[in-house]
Amino acid sequence: MIEGVHAxxxxxxxxAARAFFRDVLGLSGVDAGGGWLIFALPPAEVAVHPTDGEPVHELYLMxxxxxxTRAELQTKGVEFVEPVTDQGWGLVTRLKVPGGGDIGLYEPRHPSPLPNFG
Known part of the structure; x- marks a missing residue:
């Protein structure tokens, strides 16, 4: 039924954000027309967390x-906006996407359905 995820x-x-995903993170992609790039992602997983406030959705690279990974990205000029912290379920930091806010980067410490992380 579900065959992919489009984030x-x-x-x-x-x-600037597209150039970051293409040139810094090295993601391959296609031009969907007029320079509108859509990038391939590695395998993904989704988790659903409870909240007392308004629901939000976040993007984390694993x-x-x-x-x-942080050290390698810093040599490419990536700016990190938070130190690495241990959240129990993983080691987490956040990095700035030029022109696009910031996203999470984490090393999972939980069981994963993905073959590379499980």
Missing amino acids: IVFGQDAE CKDVHA
Whole structure:
């Protein structure tokens, strides 16, 4: 029934955000027309968390070693907006997407349905 996920990152400078995903993160993609890039993502998982406030949705990139990935991304000029913290379920930090706010980066410490992380 469900065969994929299409995530959307909104930004005030979509061109800068697209260049970041293409050039810094190295994601491959296609031009859907007029320079509108759509990127392929690695396998994904989705979790549903309870909240007492308004529901929000977040995007986290996953890696096997958050400290090594952070160091590698910093050599490419990526700005991190939070230190790495241990949340129990994983080691988490946040990085700035030029023109597109910030997103999470984490090293999972929980069981995962993904073969590379399970």
